[in-house]
Amino acid sequence: MSLIRILNPIEELAVFITRKIGDEEGALEEFFRFENDAQTLPPTGRHRIGEITINYGNFPLRLFCLRLSDSLVVLFNGCEKTGKTAQGGRTSMAFSEANRFTKRILQAIQEKELYISEDGRTFRNFDDNKEIIL
Amino acid sequence: MRSKVLQRILDKTPTDVEIFVDKYTDLVLRINQILREKGYSQKNLADKLDKRPSEIHKWLNGDHNFTLRSIAKLEAEFGEILLEVPSRKPTIEFSSYQSKMTYSFTVPINVIQKKEIIEDWKRATTEKGLSNVG
Numbered sequence: 043m044s045l046i047r048i049l050n051p052i053e054e055l056a057v058f059i060t061r062k063i064g065d066e067e068g069a070l071e072e073f074f075r076f077e078n079d080a081q082t083l084p085p086t087g088r089h090r091i092g093e094i095t096i097n098y099g100n101f102p103l104r105l106f107c108l109r110l111s112d113s114l115v116v117l118f119n120g121c122e123k124t125g126k127t128a129q130g131g132r133t134s135m136a137f138s139e140a141n142r143f144t145k146r147i148l149q150a151i152q153e154k155e156l157y158i159s160e161d162g163r164t165f166r167n168f169d170d171n172k173e174i175i176l
Numbered sequence: 177m178r179s180k181v182l183q184r185i186l187d188k189t190p191t192d193v194e195i196f197v198d199k200y201t202d203l204v205l206r207i208n209q210i211l212r213e214k215g216y217s218q219k220n221l222a223d224k225l226d227k228r229p230s231e232i233h234k235w236l237n238g239d240h241n242f243t244l245r246s247i248a249k250l251e252a253e254f255g256e257i258l259l260e261v262p263s264r265k266p267t268i269e270f271s272s273y274q275s276k277m278t279y280s281f282t283v284p285i286n287v288i289q290k291k292e293i294i295e296d297w298k299r300a301t302t303e304k305g306l307s308n309v310g
Contacts, residue, residue, distance in 0.1 A: 053189040056182055057197040067201070072208050 106140035
């Protein structure tokens with residue numbers, strides 16, 4: 043992958059995540075694409091792996107995430123999109139990782155190993171430690 | 177806490193990239209907001225614009241870069257402004273022996289008659305005369 047070719051989209055994605063989502067609008071549902079693969083659904087069926095992508099033609103990158111609310115999103119890895127689906131092409135590894143992390147995070151919340159802070163913007167370990175080991 | 181890598185990317189991001197992401201995101205949000213408010217489905221929007229539903233799907237789901245023409249079509253159909261270009265008009269000039277100053281102000285085009293919300297006056301240009309001549 044040529045770094046020069048993807049440098050501009052990386053910058054766009056960085057601005058999109060920090061300024062538009064982080065500072066201005068929040069993690070609105072319309073900023074995300076959700077994978078429909080039933081394998082990726084956690085048991086509750088309420089959360090799915092999302093892709094953060096800027097909504098214009100042929101945006102080449104995909105960043106996987108778990109969107110829990112308008113103010114809490116867990117970012118995972120991503121990659122250049124080369125296949126038709128997230129499971130194919132270069133994104134397959136990042137997508138598979140995102141699924142594993144998502145299942146583990148949701149399980150940890152259900153088992154109260156993790157909780158969401160009062161302001162709804164961060165996770166904390168059950169003992170209030172900021173460092174989280176899944 | 178923001179990662180150092182992300183901060184480095186943001187620090188090096190050119191201003192035009194920031195402007196593009198800002199405006200494009202706002203445009204997509206505005207279109208989605210109007211669609212919801214007016215109860216449009218992609219199919220009836222396609223019918224009204226005499227386009228194929230697949231083309232409208234591309235417009236609204238990021239497989240297509242908006243052009244000024246497609247925005248104009250949407251504005252005409254919605255009867256709403258999607259993009260606004262400020263019009264800057266110099267309105268007054270002060271001249272003296274040594275200097276000339278032009279003051280201008282910018283107003284949004286759809287509220288041009290409402291004087292009370294005109295923005296603060298700003299100095300647009302200053303040409304200083306030569307003080308040591310003669």
